[in-house]
Amino acid sequence: MTLKLHAFPLSPRGFKALLVAEHLGVPYEFVLCDLGKGDQKTAAYTAVNPNQKMPAIEDGDFKLWESNAIIQYLATKKPGTLLPLDEQARADVARWMFWESTTWDPSVAILAFERVVKGLFGLGGPDPKRVEEGETKFKFAAGILNAHLQGRDYVAGDKLSLADFSLASALTLAEPAQLPLADYPNIQRWGAMMTSLPAWNAVRAMQRPPVAA
Numbered sequence: 001m002t003l004k005l006h007a008f009p010l011s012p013r014g015f016k017a018l019l020v021a022e023h024l025g026v027p028y029e030f031v032l033c034d035l036g037k038g039d040q041k042t043a044a045y046t047a048v049n050p051n052q053k054m055p056a057i058e059d060g061d062f063k064l065w066e067s068n069a070i071i072q073y074l075a076t077k078k079p080g081t082l083l084p085l086d087e088q089a090r091a092d093v094a095r096w097m098f099w100e101s102t103t104w105d106p107s108v109a110i111l112a113f114e115r116v117v118k119g120l121f122g123l124g125g126p127d128p129k130r131v132e133e134g135e136t137k138f139k140f141a142a143g144i145l146n147a148h149l150q151g152r153d154y155v156a157g158d159k160l161s162l163a164d165f166s167l168a169s170a171l172t173l174a175e176p177a178q179l180p181l182a183d184y185p186n187i188q189r190w191g192a193m194m195t196s197l198p199a200w201n202a203v204r205a206m207q208r209p210p211v212a213a
């Protein structure tokens with residue numbers, strides 16, 4: 001039975017799961033979870049993810065939500081690829097994935113909501129106070145990532161890992177969310193490498209605006 005991946009490709013979290021599946025060549029069935037139509041709130045989807053958020057996967061009877069847990073599970077389908085087998089190298093990847101959840105993603109989310117989501121769903125214009133808060137949080141996080149990427153091609157170790165995919169997914173909204181990246185040349189260099197991956201373009205092609213409810 002093919003693994004089902006419920007995602008809304010415009011969202012960095014949905015994009016992340018699709019990106020890793022595409023990059024690894026893990027066979028999957030794409031199930032659009034259209035946030036504009038409220039697909040995440042249906043009883044059928046709530047049985048998959050009680051949080052009523054995407055992404056989520058179903059692999060037979062196994063259900064999994066949280067984008068970083070999902071990409072970790074996908075990587076186990078191709079051992080030794082994006083998740084190192086060495087304990088310390090794997091812990092390093094995990095560290096950046098947790099940091100993505102606790103620090104990077106929440107800072108991106110504020111700017112994404114104010115500058116992209118509100119427009120898509122007719123929720124009014126950006127709130128300048130929230131935008132300022134988002135920019136401050138984003139710059140704090142970007143400073144950490146930019147310094148870490150000094151002299152490095154990849155976030156963890158010397159090859160692509162889940163850490164790169166987890167963190168780079170936010171860049172799918174770099175332009176529409178106007179992520180303030182100008183002062184972070186190492187993030188720009190690394191981001192250019194990530195956005196040139198064939199899988200990146202494949203998932204970009206799946207993005208389309210939500211259908212009105």
Ligand SMILES: N[C@@H](CCC(=O)N[C@@H](CS)C(=O)NCC(=O)O)C(=O)O
Binds near residue numbers: 011035053054055067
């Ligand atoms: N930490 C979760 C966040 C998931 C999440 O917040 N998804 C949002 C979209 S980016 C969602 O589905 N929102 C639907 C809603 O709140 O109604 C993950 O990484 O999977």
